[in-house]
Structures are given as C-alpha cells and as structure tokens.
Amino acid sequence: MDGGARVPEQRRPGAAGELPDVPPAAGSDLRFSVLGPVRAWRGGEPLATGSPQQRALLAALLLRDGRTATAGELIDAVWGGESPQQALAAIRTYASRLRKALDAGVLVSEAGGYAIRASSPDALDLTAAESLVSDAEKARQADDLCQARSLMNKALGLWDGEPLANVPGPYAETHRARLQEWRLQLLESRLDMDLEQGCHAEAVSELTALTAAHPLRERLRELLMLALYRSGRQAEALAVYADTRRLLADELGVDPRPGLSELQQRILRADPALAEPSAPAAEPTSTPLRPAQLPATVPDFTGRASFVTELSEVLSAASSEAGTGSVMAVSAVAGIGGVGKTTLAVHVAHASRSAFPDGQLYVDLQGAGARAAEPETVLGSFLRALGTPDTSIPDSLEERAALYRSALDGRRVLVLLDNARDAAQVRPLLPGTEGCAALITGRVRMVDLVGAHLVDLDVMSPEEALLLFTRIVGRERVTAEREAALDVVAACGFLPLAIRIAASRLAARRTWTVAVLAAKLADERRRLDELQAGDLAVKATFELGYGHLEPGQARAFCLLGLADGPDISLAAAAAVLDLDIEETEDLLESLVDTSLLESAAPGRYRYHDLVRLYARACAQRDELPAVEREAAMSRLLDFYLATASHSYAAERPGDRTVTHLEPTTYPGQSFVNTSEALDWLHTEAECLLACVLQCLKPATLRRAVDLLLAAIDLSESGAGSRRYETAAMAARDAAARVNDAHAERRARITLAQVLSHAGLFEEAEHEARQADVLCQDFTDDPWSSSSAPNQRGIIANCTGRYADAEIYLLRAVEAFRADGNRPGEASAVCNLSRVLASMGRSDEAVELVQRGIEIYDDLGLTVRLANARYASGIVLTQADRLPAALEQLHEALRIFLESRQRLWEGTTHFRIAEVHLKALRHAQAAQHAEQALATGCIGGDWMRANALVLLGKALASLGQSDRARACWVDALAIHEPAGAAEADEVRRLLTRPVAAL
Secondary structure, three states, rough: OOOOOOOOOOOOOOOOOOOOOOOOOOOOOOOEEEOOOOOOEEEEEEEEOHHHHHHHHHHHHOOOOOOEEEHHHHHHHOOOOOOOOOOHHHHHHHHHHHHHHOOOEEEEEEEOOEEOOOOOOOOOHHHHHHHHHHHHHHHOOOOOOHHHHHHHHHHHHOOOOOOEEOOOOOOHHHHHHHHHHHHHHHHHEEEEEEHHHOOOOHHHHHHHHHHHOOOOOOHHHHHHHHHHOOOOOOHHHHHHHHHHHHHHHHOOOOOOHHHHHHHHHHHHHHOOOHOOOOOOOOOOOOOOOOOOOOOOOOOOOOOOOOHHHHHHHHHOOOOOOOOOOOEEEEEEEEOOOOOOOOHHHHHHHOOHHHHOOOOEEEEEEEOOOOOOOOHHHHHHHHHOOOOOOOHHHOHEEEHHHHHHHHHHOOOOOEEEEEOOOOOHHHHHHHHOOOOOEEEEEEOOOOOOOOOOOOOOOOOOOOOHHHHHHHHHHHHHHHHOOOHHHHHHHHHHHHHHHHHHHHHHHHHHOOOOOOOHHHHHHHOHHHHHHEEEEEEEEEEHHHHHHHHHOHHHHHHHHHHOOOOOOOOOEEEHHHHHHHHOHHHHHHHHHHHHHHOOEEEEEEEEEOOOHHHHHHHHHHHHHHHHHHHHHHHHHHHHHHHHHHHHHHHHHHHHOOOHOOOOOOOOOOOOOOOHHHHHHHHHHHHHHHHHHHHHHHOOOOOOOHHHHHHHHHHHHHHOOOOOOOHHHHHHHHHHHHHHHHOOOHHHHHHHHHHHHHHOOOOHHHHHHHHHHHHHHHHHOOOHHHHHHHHHHHHHEEEEEEEEOOHHHHHHHHHHHHHHHOOHHHHHHHHHHHHHHHHHHHHHOOOHHHHHHHHEEOOOOOOOHHHHHHHEEEEEEEEHHHHOHHHHHHHHHHHHHHHHHHHOOHHHHHHHHHHHHHHHOOOOHHHHHHHHHHHHHHEEEEEEEEHHHHHHHHHHHHHHHHHHHHHHHHHHHHHHHHHHHHHHOHHHHHHHHOOOOOOOO
C-alpha cells in the first residue's frame, strides 16, 4: 500500500514484529556537550560527529531538549536563507551518519523530522548545568550559601571554551550568544556569593580579568568595587568608578547606572552596611518555666541555643500522647567541671515542663564527690515524691526500682539526674515507660548507657562569654572597657563557672576597674587562686575530678599538661609518657571519659586552658620530681626534632642538613611519601614551635634551634611565618645569653631567612652578617659555613647589591661542595644565576640555572625543583625568552601548589605577571598580579608594593588610569617609609602622564 511520504528509515512505534524506537537502555552511556565544541562520547570514548554542518545538525537537535525538528527547521538552522539545492538530501545524509555513530534508538525519525532521545536527563552538559543552577538557586534561597557556591562552580565548570565552537549556521550563532551571556550571568551570581562569604581578595583577581574582557559590563565593575573596598583598597575601588564613568562617556555617551553611582557614594562615606555580612546568632526558642521539684534556673542564663534546641527536641520525643509509639527519652550531658552542665540541664528542664504535666523529679547524685548518692536512697526519695507512703517502700534496690517504674507507668514525668558518677549509678533511676524522659549530667561520657543521646558540652563562644560577663557586671562598666572585658573572659578560658566567679568578684568591688581584674588574671601562676568567690572555686571543681584518677591516669594528666601547644597528637603524647601507642591511647581516652581531657580530633587531645594550669600545679604539688618533668619535655623535643628531620629529608633527598643536626635518643615518626610528611609538619606547626620556645634552656637549646632548622618550610609556606619568626628571635636571644656560638649562628641564619621572606632586608642582613662573623671563628659547622653566605647572597640580590651577592654566593657554592651537599649547591647556583642575569650576563645565567635544575632533577626533589624553575623563569625573562620563561614558571607554580607553599605560589604569580606585561598581554598581567596580591608573596610588604606597581602598569595599559594611580599611591606608601630604592620609580610613574607609559 502506498502511504504518506516519510523520512527514510522512519518506523511506526509498536508495529507488530518491530522493536520500539527507543529501547529502555538506549543511549544510557552516551554523553553530549554543547558548552564548548559539539562532541559526543560513549562511556569514555569520543565519537565521530562529522563535518561542521553535521555537528550543526547535531547541535540543533540537542538544543531542542528531545523535541522533534522538521527538515525545514533543520535546513534553516544549518544554512539560514542561503541553503543549497540539495539541502534536504544533505540533512538526511548527516542524520544517517549520526544514527550509525550513536546508539540504536537515540536519533529517531518521526513526523517528517528528527529528534534526539537520550535516556539520561543529564546526558547533555547544558541540561546538567541548568539542573545545577536550579539547585544552587534553591540552596541560596535556603541560606545554604556554601552549597549554592559549590553547585554554581560545578555548573560553570561544565563550560569548555566557547559554546558551540566552530559550528556554522544562524541557529548556532544565536544560541552561542545566549549561552555566553548566560555564563556571564552565572559568573556574576557566583561572584556575588563569593563576596557574601567574605572571599574578597580572591574575587578581585577574577573580577580584574573579567572587567578587562568585558569593560562595558557595569555589574562586574560594581562587584569589583565592592571586592576592593572590602579588601581595604578604598582608593582603588573609587578609581574603578572613575574609570567606568570615563569609559561609558567615551564609548556610549552615557553615565553609570544609578546602582553604581550609589555604591560610589556609599564607599565615599564608608557606609557600615557595606561591611562583610554576618549571620545573626539564633536565639533560644524555648521559654523557661518553674517546675515543682527542679532547682531554680539562673536569671542570667546565656547562650547555649543549639544545645537547648537539641536537648528539647530529644525530650519532646517522649512528650507525645501515649499510644503513639513514643519511647522514653534519655539524654546525658557530659563536660568538665564548671562548664555549665547543671545550669543547661535545669534550664532545658524548665523549658520542657509543660510537656511533662505529671511532674518533674530532681536529684544531685554527687558523683564527683567522695560519697556519691546510693541509688536505693534516691529511689526512696522519688517514690515518696510520687505519693508512695513510707510503709509501702521496699528495702532492696531491685524492688524499689520495680515499684518506681510501676509508679511512673501511664504518667508523663521528667527526671533530672544531676552530677552522676557513672552509668551504673543511673540505670536503676531511669523511668521505664513511654511518655517519660530522663536528663542526666556528669563528667563521665556514658557511652555504656544504652539508647542514651550523648551531648558533649564545650565552653562558651567568646560572644556568649562576654554577654554572660556583661549581665553580671553591668553594661555600663563593660562597655567602657570592652577590650579588658574580652581579656578577662579569655583568661577564664570561656568557662562559665570561671566567668561567673570573675564577674561576681568585680561586681562586688565597685572601686575595681575591669582592667584591674584583667591584670590579676593575666598572671598564670595566680590565675586559679584568683578564680574563687565565696563557696565557688574553679580549682575545687577540678579537684573533684582529679581525686578519682588512678595513679597512671594522674601521672599522664600531670605530664601532658606540661606541653604548651594548643593540643597534642597521640604519638607525641606517647613520647611524653614514654609508653607505647596502645597504652597511651587507653590512658588518654580514659581521661577524655572523665572530661579532664578533650579529644580535639581523632588521635589528637587538648586541655582546657584552666585545666592545663591545674595539671601543672598538680605536677609540682604531687611531687613529680623535676627530673621526671624535664625528661618528659626532653622526650617531646626529641620526638619533634626526629620527626621534623624525617619530614625535611623526605622533601630534600640528598640534603646534608639532617646529618648536621643534634642527635636524638627518642625516635620520631617516619613517612611513606612527601605529602604525608607535609601534612604532619603543617598539622604540628603550632605545637612544634611552642616546644621550641619551652626548650630554650642550656640543656636543650641546641636541639630546640635545630628543630627550627628542620621545620624551615613553615617560614616559607606563610602558614606559620610570624610564629616561626618569634621562635627564631627567642632562640637567638637565648643562645646569646649563654654564649653558645654554635646555637646562635644557626638561630641567626634561620632568623635572617624568615626576615628576608617578610621583605625586612635590613634586619635580615644584620642577622646574616652576625652569623657569618661567628662562622669565621668556628669551622666545625659545615651547615652554618655554607648557609650564611648563601643567605647573604640572597639578601644582596634582593637589595640590588649584585657584586656583593656574587661574592657571597660563590663562597656558598664552594662551601656546599666541600660538604657534599648537592641540593645546597644547586640552591646557591640558582641564586647566583639570578644575580648574573641582573648584571646582564644572560648566557652565563641560563647555563647556571640549568645546572641547578639538572641537580634537582637527578635527586628527585620537588619543592626545591620548583625554586629552581622559578629562578629559571626569572633568568629567561631577563633574557627576553618569554615563552620558555612562562613554561618554567607555570611548572614551578604547579609544584608550589602541590607542596602547599602559598607564599611561593603568590610570588610565582607575580613573576608570571611580569612576563605577560613584557609581552604586552596586559589583561593576563593584571589577573596574575591580582592573584599575587590575594595570595601573598615571599618578600612581604616589599613584594606586595612591587605587585601593586606592576598591576598599575597593566591597568594603565587597559585604560583604567585612575585605578592604576590608586595602586601606585598604595605602593609608594609602602616603599617610601621603608627607604626602598623602588620608591623612585613609583614617583616617576605618578608624575608622568598615563598616556606616556
């Protein structure tokens, strides 16, 4: 029979003996992209999509989201009004080829046209992006900004260059423009969220590049102004407005839109509303009520909103009507003495009173005291409160517990068991029926109380602590001395009991100022004695917990309190106690269960500040011999030094430094790879430097100084530079006091290095020169003899004294070679190459730096290789070999990123910006300069000023003259007070017309 005309190969769905057009699994592993080149994949394998016109057909079908396109529509999409005579035949040919390339049933023919039927809704990258954007908008509406940003970044990550790249035809051109505009809108939305979350410095770099690429897009300019303002760069923010106003007038003859002008005015008057937004703290939603047997709640109950909500929700699970399947609710609140467990529990119990109309029972179980309450005695009291006559109360614990549960059957009663000793004391006192609830407090975490909801109560937040202090002392006195009040609550360790005692003492002494109290609490030796008022004393509440410890627990409690770090790892604790890991972990976990120690994270432990002071007092009071305390700290120092040495060696194979360090008797941790070594070093940074400061005594001084040498990466990464500098200064001073020249010269060299990293070259040169003088008097320290001239050469190069730098670095090369220290030799050679390049000796410089790279490559070094490639990039830039320079610098940047060397990462961005500026790629130069400013650089403020100068030059070439001048003004404000030679160049830039640059 002759039917109507059909597109060839069209089938009638469901005809007898035929398969459906779209099998259930059709296209299940196919993926398509239009947010870049039009491509298709099956699994991970790319599929051939044919000629540009064939890809245009595929794109037209994909963008219809499964809807059928007629042949005429497809012809218009591919060729527009200039289609060839055989256009229909060509469309059929393209469709046939695509059908063969794709899975069966994916490209279907129907109703005189074609359609793509992909089984997965996210098979097309555009559909996946739309879904992610929709989810991001929902997350943002729900105030989940973190999730919204993450989803928006995933959506933007689906773009792979220009949408529908190289696809011809008017249909593709229209959608290409639409998708590019949509991407810009998404970028603006994501950047707006970045600013809401406080990522201002990071956003400036991206916005600088985007405004250069889209100079007339006012929303991007507005975001850039806000990001600069919130980054403390008000002058640059205003300069962006001036540049925008001039550009719009020149190009379009219009003024900026009102929103941009309003933002300029708000910046001019420093509108506080422009500050970074912050989420208000949630207020407690429950209202305290007065129960029959509960103690009175304190009138100045403060904060704890999340805990109140959490506990109230658990209690409410038992408060529904009987027969609904609810069960008895049990919550156990644990924490150190004085943290406010009872106050919180009583407050929550009062708030929940209406949910338990049949009564609220309360007992202080005195679990922290010498004579804890007996369960049978408590049960007798409860039974009488429930109306049981004395004559009906049995004698045995089991019978009383059974009668107690019977008395509660059918009632809705809340039982508050305060200050429990352990789960065994509590079990007989628990109600046994639905509709009842038990709220328990104690110092021990009751992990063995089956079905209990466990809550670990921590100290107050600083805001809560200050509010509690204010409520007791009075707003007028605290407002007048806010900083002193903050010092008081910090000295109290934000512990509610300590804050209450301190505030009560101050409230009772009208002649005292808040500063007087702060000064008294500043003395750690007297702090616990100061924190007592009447029958309240912080020391007394700690004493109750300490008195229950076994001898081994008490020894561990005292010795671990000696270390100053913010916390301590399990391995370090084992060194302090001189025990194996398993035994140490058992002891520490038992102290956590008593709430005298906190588990900061798996394998890490910490004291509350006041508990640490109490532990140290116990160590002296309980007559732990001084020799035992000193031995414990010596083992800790050995552990850190040995482990830091392993970390140093993992990062620098072949470096002889570790062989020149003081020997240790206690072993340290070893590492499987460099990443693990870096993880350890950065995790332990604060603890390690605290140990250095504690061990600057004659007996341990040299090991403490060598620990600084082994942890030198902390001074370069930016993560611990300031603390490292403080420790190095203290080590230098300690060594000078006891005339230990060996320790002093090493401390001065490390200090010189960290000072030069901060851009403090005059101070760094003083330290390096003093160390060099000490080295000339002693020849028994190869590390100092080579490191001192190397450091002096680096400083001389940074300050433009190239002839001096060459002399120092040649000495360093010779000294490193004499020691057989090939990585040291490579470092000095690379430094020397930069000096020679600055002196115009480019060929020698390139040859030298290549030699350094070859040494590092041969040794398999990572971060040091990055330093060599960084030096090579500078040398090649000065030799005008710009593509090669960029290749070296990008490789250095990759390694610095992997090695978490943030300051070197920022410095490399600065050098990349130099290359782009020299190659007249001004937008790229500006973007990398902004990244350097946002990340931070080796060289501190000096390098920051250099980055501002470079950024200004790039911006001036992009026509943003006002912002360029703002950058130079900021740079001059840094260089001029420091007497830097670069200040002369900045003055010239500010006096010359921008057009002349």
